[in-house]
Amino acid sequence: MLLDYIDFIVQSFVTTLIMTFLGLSGGLVLGILSALGDVYGNRFIRIIIGAYVEFFRGSPLIVQLLLFYFSFPVLTGIKWDSFTAGAVTLMLNSGAYQKGYFKGAIEAVSKDQLLAARSLGMTSGQILRHIVLPQAFRIVIPSWTNEYVSLGLSTSALTVIGLRELTTISKSIAAQTFEPLEVYSLTGLIYLTWISISIKILNYIYSRVKIPGLEISVGAVPS
């Protein structure tokens, strides 16, 4: 029975993966930039970043999705599909969280090291590239793993704008087959398997790039 729908399920899961990937990578760029802006920027930049983070961390993802999908076209006159609206919202949302993680990681690099780098004659750009970021990336991995899990599972909220990801498709299959128990159990199992494998991979990466004395974790490593 369920096997008839396997194609749909696989397809929708791929959509879930793509949305997670887009949200995380867009959020990575936004998060790093906002963190740098917050740490090194002037007052004006910091206020803008603060407002952005406040909004996306202080309101439910579902509301953000509805707002972007339905209100954005009304405000701007530009119509966009649920895929684009969803991807953009996830990026902005994840960026707001990743900003916090990166800021913590950047600030964990001691002032003494920055002064030492300056004393060698390194430029600000070189200090950022060779001293701050390589350490921040290592320090951030545990928190980043949390964000991966959190955003990955949150993609199911995309169902409110009708995007055909795993949760949306499961709902319609359940409605068609009248087998909600089987369908939703399978859906849950897919999420569970995906997330546990991902955590294993990220933890493995972490253990490979870890450097003695730099294993300070800003957040707990999910086990």
Added chain:
Amino acid sequence: MSVLECVDLKKSYGRLQVLKGINFEIKRGEKKVIIGPSGSGKSTFLRIMGFLEPPTEGRIFFKGEDVYASRLNLNLIRSKIGFVFQEPSLFRHLTCLENVKIGLKCVLKMRDKEATEKAIEALKAVKMEEWADYYPAQLSGGQQQRVGIARALARDPEILLFDEPTASLDVELTWEVIDVMRDLARRGVTMLIVTHEIAFAKEVADEILFMNSGRIIESGPPEQILTNPRTPRVKEFLKRLVGGT
């Protein structure tokens, strides 16, 4: 020839005036030691002489050139000055070798092979070449400071500035750092050192300067400052430092 010189140097942080007009000069090959109570402005003075911070007033000359007035490239000048800090300041994500190499590659644009050779030579000078591939966290405080000295030394700087390099170390680890510094002094490296290792100061210093609340209140050869200081303030400080012996 004078390597570093400052004229009427002043520095304020907000309303707090930390340096209140300092005149100082150090010539090639000279070793000068600064002593003085904590909070008197020694670290601030060193940071400013290392061009890590601008002064509020006054002029600083590097090899005769007025650095701020002539708008010289600060990074270029910093690359000719070696700075050793009180706190362990090695880059945590780099091995000892990489710590020493990074300035050579990034700033002096040396090729990898040349930088490696230079770095190993500098690590040898501080007897740390066997630890080249270890990370800072795997070393003792004294070993970290020695690598810090190697990092400052590798570029053949015109002068080395030391800001209490042994102050955060356990007593047993102090001597290994002092040993390295004594070695450098013998090799004729120009050094400006903030330290309270009095025996060391007596041995290597051409001149000892006493700093007190932002001023150099007394200076002279070690024998005079250490055994026969003019000001009661210095006398009292030394008595307490030597601890009654």
